[in-house]
Amino acid sequence: MTSYREITLNGLWKNNPGLVQLLGLCPLLGVSNSTVNALGLALASAVVLICSNTAVSLVRGVVNTAVRLPAFVMIIAALTTCIELLMQAFTYELYQILGIFIPLITTNCVILGRADAFAAKHDPARSAYDGLMMGLGFGAVLVVLGALRELFGTGALLANMHLLFGPLAANWQLTVIPEYQGFLLAILPPGAFIVLGLLIAGKNRIDESLVARAKARQPQAPAPSRRVRVTGVIE
Numbered sequence: 492m493t494s495y496r497e498i499t500l501n502g503l504w505k506n507n508p509g510l511v512q513l514l515g516l517c518p519l520l521g522v523s524n525s526t527v528n529a530l531g532l533a534l535a536s537a538v539v540l541i542c543s544n545t546a547v548s549l550v551r552g553v554v555n556t557a558v559r560l561p562a563f564v565m566i567i568a569a570l571t572t573c574i575e576l577l578m579q580a581f582t583y584e585l586y587q588i589l590g591i592f593i594p595l596i597t598t599n600c601v602i603l604g605r606a607d608a609f610a611a612k613h614d615p616a617r618s619a620y621d622g623l624m625m626g627l628g629f630g631a632v633l634v635v636l637g638a639l640r641e642l643f644g645t646g647a648l649l650a651n652m653h654l655l656f657g658p659l660a661a662n663w664q665l666t667v668i669p670e671y672q673g674f675l676l677a678i679l680p681p682g683a684f685i686v687l688g689l690l691i692a693g694k695n696r697i698d699e700s701l702v703a704r705a706k707a708r709q710p711q712a713p714a715p716s717r718r719v720r721v722t723g724v725i726e
Contacts, residue, residue, distance in 0.1 A: 492613065495620060502624025509632030509687075510694050514600040518592045519633060520683040524644070527651050529637025530630075531585050532592060535578065537626025539570045540602050544622035546570075547610040563606045568597045585654040601629055632690065639686050644678035646671025 508514045518536070522528045546566045554562045575593050578586040586593065596602065605625055610618040642648055646668035652660035676682045 493609075493617065493621075495617070498617065498621050499624050502621065502626075502628045503631070504628070504694075507628040507632065507694075508601040508625055509629055509636075510691050512601070512604075514604060515629060518595060518599065519629075519636065520680065520687065522589055522592050523633055523636040523640060523683055524678040525641045525651065526634060526637045526649055527585065527655050528588060529633040531578075531582065531655050532589055533626075533630030533633040535574045535593060536596055536599065536602070536633075537623070537630050539567065539574055539596050539599075540605065540626040540629075541619055541622035542570050543567045543602055543606055544610040544618040545615050547606045548613060548615040548618035551611045559611070560603075560607065563603060563611075564597065567602055567606065571596045582655055588654070601625060632687075636683065636686055636690065640677045640682055642667060643674050643686075644676075644682070645673055 506512060509516075509519055515536075518532055522532050543563075543566055547563055550562070550566075571594065574596070575586070578589075578593060605621060609621050613621070638648060641650065646666065648665045648667055649660075649663045652663040656663075677686070
C-alpha cells in the first residue's frame with residue numbers, strides 16, 4: 492500500500508497533474524484567465540475527484556473487468572452532474588462563465604486516470620486522500636495560473652470574487668498596479684501556454700537544485716589507498 496506521505500508528495504509536487512503529468516490541460520488553459528474562474532473550476536474538480544476515488548474504491552471488488560472503465564465514467568458523470576446542479580443553484584453567473592468546462596469534468600484525464608490507476612487498487616481511505624491531494628495539486632496550479640494571468644493582464648487580483656463567495660467578497664479586489672493599461676496577451680489563450688511553460692520550467696529548476704543539494708550533502712567515499720610492494724634480493 493502506498494504511504495500517506497508518498498501520496499501527499501505525489502499529488503502536490505512529484506506527480507502533480509498540471510506540472511508533471513500534464514493532464515487536464517483543456518480546462519487548465521481554457522478558464523484560467525482570472526482567479527475566480529480558476530478557483531471555481533478547481534473546487535469543482537477537487538470535489539468530483541475525491542468523491543469519485545472513494546466510490547470507485549468501494550465498488551472495485553464487485554465491478555467486472557470488462558465494464559470497469561464504463562462504470563468509472565458513469566460514476567464520474569453522476570458526480571459531475573451533481574456539481575453542475577449545485578453551481579446552477581448557488582453560483583449561476585460563474586456557472587455561465589465556465590460554460591462547457593463544468594460538464595467536461597466527466598472526461599478530465601486527471602479524474603479518470605486516478606480512478607483507474609489508484610482508486611481501483613487501494614482502500615477507500617487512501618483513495619479519498621489521493622483524490623484530495625491530486626485535487627489540491629491540480630487546483631493550486633489552476634489558481635496560480637489564473638492569478639498570474641489576471642495580474643499581468645489587468646494589474647489587479649481577486650476581481651469578481653462575489654461570483655463564487657457572494658456579497659461577502661464584493662470588496663476583495665486588490666489593485667496591485669494602479670492605472671495599469673493592461674496586457675491583452677496575458678488573458679488570451681497564448682498567455683496561458685506561456686505562463687504554464689514558465690511554471691513548468693520553474694518547477695524543473697527547483698527539482699534540479701534539490702537534486703544538486705542532495706548530492707552535495709552526501710559524504711564522499713575516501714580514495715582507495717595504494718600499496719606499493721617492493722621485492723628485492725639481499726646478498
